[in-house]
Amino acid sequence: MVFSNLVFLFMFLPIVLAAYFLLPRMFKNFILLLASLIFYAWGEPKYVILMLVSIVMNYIFGLMVHKFRNQIGYKKMTVALAVIANIGLLGYYKYSNFLIENMNSLFDLNIANEPLPLPIGISFFTFQAMSYVIDVYRRDAAVQSNIFDLALYIALFPQLVAGPIVRYNTVADEIKKRVHSLELFSEGVRRFIIGLSKKVLIANPMGELADTLFAMNPGDMSSGTAWLGILAYTLQIYFDFSGYSDMAIGLGKMFGFNFLENFNFPYISRSIAEFWRRWHISLGSWFRDYVYIPLGGNRKGPWTTYRNLLIVWTITGFWHGASWTFMAWGFYYGVIISLERLGLSKILEKLWRPLQHVYVLLIVMIGWVFFRSDSFDYSFNYIQTLFGFNGTQALDNATFLYMNDYGYVFVLGVIFSMPVMDWLKKLLYRENSFMGRYAVPIASPVVYMGLLLLVTMFLVNSTYNPFIYFRF
Structure with a gap:
């Protein structure tokens, strides 16, 4: 279930x-x-x-x-x-x-x-x-x-x-x-509906597109279509897993439990180390406390630190699945985080801030190719298509067709992968704001009920409803 x-x-x-x-x-x-x-x-x-x-x-x-x-x-x-x-x-x-x-x-x-x-x-x-x-x-x-x-x-x-x-x-x-209270229960219901909406309204459509494109031969698609495929998967896995975590945290509050946060808008990160402090926080802290620190952490000199990072990240990849591609994905992050510790982070700090975000997203999306693919051959062929190294077109009719069908979901995914709701809450709830004092308490239940009805409509009319992390 x-x-x-x-x-x-x-x-x-x-x-x-x-x-x-x-x-x-x-x-x-x-x-x-x-x-x-x-x-x-x-x-x-x-x-x-x-x-x-x-x-x-x-x-x-x-x-x-x-x-x-x-x-x-x-x-x-x-x-x-x-x-x-x-x-x-x-x-x-x-x-x-x-x-x-x-x-x-x-x-x-x-x-x-x-x-x-x-x-x-x-x-x-x-x-x-x-x-x-x-x-x-x-x-x-x-x-x-x-x-x-x-x-x-x-x-x-x-x-x-x-x-x-x-x-x-x-x-x-x-x-x-x-402790049980109406306030905590209501907060849990709201959090659950937000997570459910992220899962059904964004992750599921993005998952359908990602499955369609990753079932194709990379040589048969244009670079633009390949970018749509990996962007769709990038949004799917975030909204799928963070949505599940939101629902879990919301359910916990309904029953009086307070679980710690598991995601903190990872795609706004400016380094890979920051990305992993924001993504699947409970798993990262588990490996830090029960594997990295017992191995010596960063207490025994730089080379031991880099060794420990590579070991922990390779194991992290293997935790996700019994596959060499998962291990390579974990090792890949171990290498990049080690490079950032060696001095890459100091170079990044001097870059224009948007370029820091581009760096993170590019590294993460390439990593997701290995995570999503079933073999190294497919991964490397897909990456070649992304960058036009195998002679494919930059764009084709399929690119525009998929953009036309899924464009609104891409827009929603990009917007809500950033803390826009936090910004809106600060704006609406600021002191002496008419909107914060009167309109928001009235509109809030209507919005959440509308989301629940919309989600129900989507679930009734669709059979596509997987959870990525159930296979881990």
Whole structure:
């Protein structure tokens, strides 16, 4: 089940909200846990068992780490086993096919390789569970003795299948006791509708165009059409994933949880390092705290720092998918961020500000080619077409046809990838403003209801509704 599904919007969510707020406080966590398991089981019931195994396993590891808190050797061994077990679980389902394919190719073997369906959200809930055990080890979080409370943390449906990756210590108190208010609930509803609108009204149309163009042979399209394809994917992946994060954060607020932000308008960045401080913030901070810093971070000299950056970014790419192109995509960013640390950032700072934005967008869009493509051959051919290196036309009839059909979505995507809403709020809510004091409170509900109706119309009339990050 996905948030932009009519069944979720008009059946599952209303029923869960009604049960949650009508029943006494003592049943609220039970309702949320039950709803979360049903939500996850909707598409693939058998993988609920896998999640329950992960919950029980990490519950036991947490108790053991706490038990050995004053016995350093046993404590280290236990947390090491927890990491190995979690990585092993993730690796079996996500990377075993990739490993077998490469072993067969490299050593001319014939190992049987039955494709394993990837359990939705396994990368996210595995990282959450693992961070809980590590934080107990570090004494950054208290051990959870109630397995149902830990299960709720790992399985909580708003952020279960595509993040944001929530640290246990940020929600531990709210699992035990949360504040509910009309103001917080209303804020959650507004945030959810904004995310839903980003997903359905911008990400979906852009996804349809990106899928159409990336299914073509790069040699058969003009440079202009290739740029439209990668721009469409650039907008799709941002509005798809940030829209999901907005919906997750909004749902969390409806139930009394305050999740941290996961996106902060990354496409307005002026360096790649800044871009990654703004994009998928929860994943970046996870790798920083649990991989980069334990490797030594930037504390052991410049060359160790560059080595650590390359390792972390290559692993980040591999986290996204079992493919050499994902690893190359991660390594690509590791190299660029290392170059910025070496001195490129000082050169960038001297450039005209618009050129800094052009630099970031160009680097990011080239990176998205590798991220979106299934092979290196396709990626390199596509990049050649982008820059006209393979003799293709600059523009053709298809370019103008796609611009005519999708031009308004491109305009909306570009506008709302910038913090225009923040600027408008500052303008409208400024002190002594008639608009801020009277018109905005009246117009706001109308706007949000209009967006919800528009989204519903789009969902009724379209069957294209994927979430990119569900496959990670």
